[in-house]
Amino acid sequence: MKVLTANRLGDGEVVWYANGAWAETIEAADTVADKAGEERLEAIGAKAAADNLVVDVNLIDVTIVAGIVEPVRLREKIRAAGPTNRNDLGKQARPQTAKAA
Numbered sequence: 001m002k003v004l005t006a007n008r009l010g011d012g013e014v015v016w017y018a019n020g021a022w023a024e025t026i027e028a029a030d031t032v033a034d035k036a037g038e039e040r041l042e043a044i045g046a047k048a049a050a051d052n053l054v055v056d057v058n059l060i061d062v063t064i065v066a067g068i069v070e071p072v073r074l075r076e077k078i079r080a081a082g083p084t085n086r087n088d089l090g091k092q093a094r095p096q097t098a099k100a101a
Contacts, residue, residue, distance in 0.1 A: 003029040003062050003069065004041040005079070006054035014079045015054065017044055022054065025091060026069050026080045031062060
C-alpha cells in the first residue's frame with residue numbers, strides 16, 4: 001500500500017493527502033494498493049506542487065496495523081512523528097498522534 005506525502009510550502013510541515021486535502025497526520029491518509037491509484041495520487045501531487053501548495057511530493061510505502069496507517073521506512077516514521085531526540089516536539093508531542101517506532 002502507498003500514500004502521498006509532501007511538505008507544505010508555507011511552513012515546511014510534513015503533510016499527507018487525505019480526503020481531498022493535505023492533512024498534518026498520516027492516520028487519515030488516502031491509501032492505494034494498485035497502479036491506477038498510484039497514478040491518481042501522483043497526478044494530485046503534481047498539481048499541488050505546480051500550484052505551489054507543497055514540495056517534495058512522494059508516494060511512500062505503508063502498512064495498516066490495527067486499523068492505523070504506519071510508514072514502512074524509518075525515515076518516513078520519523079517524518080510522521082517528529083524529531084528523534086525530543087519527544088516533546090513535533091507531531092509526537094500532540095496527544096492525538098501515535099508515537100513512531
